Amino acid sequence: MPSSHQVVVVGAGFAGLTCARELAKNPGVHVTVIDRNPYQTFSPLLYQVATGGLPEDDIAYPVRAAIPGVDFHRGEVVRIDPLAKNLRLADATVIQWDELVLATGSTGATFGVAGVAENALQMKTIQEARDIRRRLLLTYEEVDIGQKPKEALRVVVVGGGPTGVEVTGAVAELQRSMKHEFPRVAEFGHVTLVEAGSRLLPSFTEKSSAHAKSELEELGAVVLVDAAVDRMYESDVHLKSGEVLPAGTMIWAAGVAAPDTWTSLGVADRANRLRVQPTLELSEGLWVIGDTASLDGVDGRPLPMVAPVALQMGRHVAKQISARLVGQPLTDFVYKDKGQMATIGRRRAVVEMPGGMRLHGTPAWLTWLGLHVVYLAGGRNRVSVVADWMWNYVVWGIGPRRTVID
Numbered sequence: 001m002p003s004s005h006q007v008v009v010v011g012a013g014f015a016g017l018t019c020a021r022e023l024a025k026n027p028g029v030h031v032t033v034i035d036r037n038p039y040q041t042f043s044p045l046l047y048q049v050a051t052g053g054l055p056e057d058d059i060a061y062p063v064r065a066a067i068p069g070v071d072f073h074r075g076e077v078v079r080i081d082p083l084a085k086n087l088r089l090a091d092a093t094v095i096q097w098d099e100l101v102l103a104t105g106s107t108g109a110t111f112g113v114a115g116v117a118e119n120a121l122q123m124k125t126i127q128e129a130r131d132i133r134r135r136l137l138l139t140y141e142e143v144d145i146g147q148k149p150k151e152a153l154r155v156v157v158v159g160g161g162p163t164g165v166e167v168t169g170a171v172a173e174l175q176r177s178m179k180h181e182f183p184r185v186a187e188f189g190h191v192t193l194v195e196a197g198s199r200l201l202p203s204f205t206e207k208s209s210a211h212a213k214s215e216l217e218e219l220g221a222v223v224l225v226d227a228a229v230d231r232m233y234e235s236d237v238h239l240k241s242g243e244v245l246p247a248g249t250m251i252w253a254a255g256v257a258a259p260d261t262w263t264s265l266g267v268a269d270r271a272n273r274l275r276v277q278p279t280l281e282l283s284e285g286l287w288v289i290g291d292t293a294s295l296d297g298v299d300g301r302p303l304p305m306v307a308p309v310a311l312q313m314g315r316h317v318a319k320q321i322s323a324r325l326v327g328q329p330l331t332d333f334v335y336k337d338k339g340q341m342a343t344i345g346r347r348r349a350v351v352e353m354p355g356g357m358r359l360h361g362t363p364a365w366l367t368w369l370g371l372h373v374v375y376l377a378g379g380r381n382r383v384s385v386v387a388d389w390m391w392n393y394v395v396w397g398i399g400p401r402r403t404v405i406d
């Protein structure tokens, strides 16, 4: 076995880190991980940072600590040359590779809807979550001192998938808790969830969709389905039906796409995801995994852009690289569906397991809490998240929030 087979992994997210960790066990491989950030973001909990439930430190984990023994290079990859087998960083550094694993995730997609890019906040990064938190909290101060009208406390969330449902529920809970800090204006806090399709959580069963809707309504949110956004302005959202929703904060959770930087490397689908072979190879020695890859599942539809797919793809590619080095044949990737879940608020969630088992309410919420703690990287973060949750879920409403305006 060659002793210095250079594997470069671009992207230290769920897919890239899993792949690097597995490859690091192979003494015949030298692994370098490149990411623009020195930390991994635990995206499933971004909405809690955005709504003041968790500090950002809880959901970021240092890459260097996550993968001891692996070289980490902080940088933005701007070009990949599969023929020369090298890549270029934004600072003009050129790095050679024998095999490359592209795991650059996805970004928010506005689908060209007018005014979204300029006026709506998105939630793909820690900075974006901080921007949402800042806007939500600062608006209470501004309305309280008469600097902004009370309509500014209205929030519109667009997109009824798991992220939209989770952030809507958390905003509704935040607005409820504000009555202690801003008793004069808190009653004007209001959140509307807008979904273009006929129901929330379209990948879940109709029963779970209906449950999520009624739970959100119980929390005081207004849910509009069959309601497509036509355009957005600074302080309102215009629907295709002609209805106008005034808002001080607009959150766009209606779609994601892979970065368009790599589409010239192969054939990309409508969401810029690169169509990979069943082994997850794009061309010999160039692998694509996680949200950046497009591969059909057993139902003939592209696998969803979710963490379990990214984790399993990362593990699979590490095995393929090791297998090829010892002359073994490659195997196809087969996704093992682990089910899906979405939380709506305290003691409110929906969980659907592969065998048809469904959980709603407190059991679903406890399952959601437990799984998120297990998958968080790092003992410190786990302890810290559990401590924050215990505080929030026991004291929230009568005690101060964990985070402050920055």
Ligand SMILES: Cc1cc2nc3c(=O)[nH]c(=O)nc-3n(C[C@H](O)[C@H](O)[C@H](O)COP(=O)(O)OP(=O)(O)OC[C@H]3O[C@@H](n4cnc5c(N)ncnc54)[C@H](O)[C@@H]3O)c2cc1C
Binding pocket: 010, 011, 012, 013, 014, 015, 016, 034, 035, 036, 037, 039, 040, 041, 043, 044, 045, 046, 047, 075, 076, 077, 078, 103, 104, 105, 106, 123, 124, 162, 163, 259, 289, 290, 291, 292, 305, 306, 307, 308, 310
């Ligand atoms: C708000 C939100 C909530 C979510 N909730 C859930 C959930 O509850 N359950 C679930 O299963 N999934 C959820 N997801 C989806 C899940 O986070 C993704 O499917 C998963 O992160 C994909 O893993 P990945 O490794 O492909 O990409 P990521 O984890 O996004 O990692 C990509 C990495 O690549 C780096 N990168 C990108 N481009 C470059 C470049 N040019 N140069 C250098 N580095 C680069 C990025 O900095 C990042 O670290 C959620 C996503 C979001 C945004």
